[in-house]
Amino acid sequence: MTSESQNQLKQAEKADVVKYFNGTGFERWNRIYSNSDDVNKVQRNIRIGHQKTVDDVLLWIKESGRVSEMSFCDAGCGVGSLSLPLASLGAASVAASDISQAMVEETRRRAELAGLDLDRMTFNTSDLESLRGSFHTVVCLDVFIHYQQKAAEEMVEHLCSLSREKLIVSFAPYTPFLALLKTIGQFFPGPSKTTRAYILRESGIVDAAKRKGFNVFRRKLNQAPFYFSQLIEFRKN
Structure with a gap:
């Protein structure tokens, strides 16, 4: 595939993601990342798995004991599952961004409802490529599932350039088992799902961070039925 064809595919996939998460995808994931009982077994397990990942990130951040001095970028904030707790912990600032305007508006609505500052x-509203700024910690959870390996590695490098100290990411890790599930169509199933789901090789993600001067500080694999997420905290040398 030529570079032009790859770019066209990338732009087409991005357009699919925007359309999905501003429409049926927003309705579905807003419901999953809430207290609604209107979810099926698969969606409930995804909710549980994602919450494990968010809870681990919050625990790692709180362990530093300097949350009030930290600025955060929540890249791909969804409906605010991480942004809102960070703000409630007294973070110096929280920049919540997402490619979906509907998601961003819901994050703001939830923040207002919670009485946050x-x-x-x-x-x-922004894709990862367009993010700019300088932050103590950049976090990107469960977003790389929309990126093929090379593009995900490029995004890791870009996000590292925005971080002064830490980058925390999670992604669906490549394993022969998950590759098999994806091939037979059982990976992240669901009706009306229009976006592609990619599994990534951890070595490539780690090498991309290293090229920008960040090394692995700790990692954890979170699993629930239909949810697999490799969480890694990188710290700048």
């Missing part, structure tokens, strides 16, 4: 929060 909106002066310490910003809300921005």
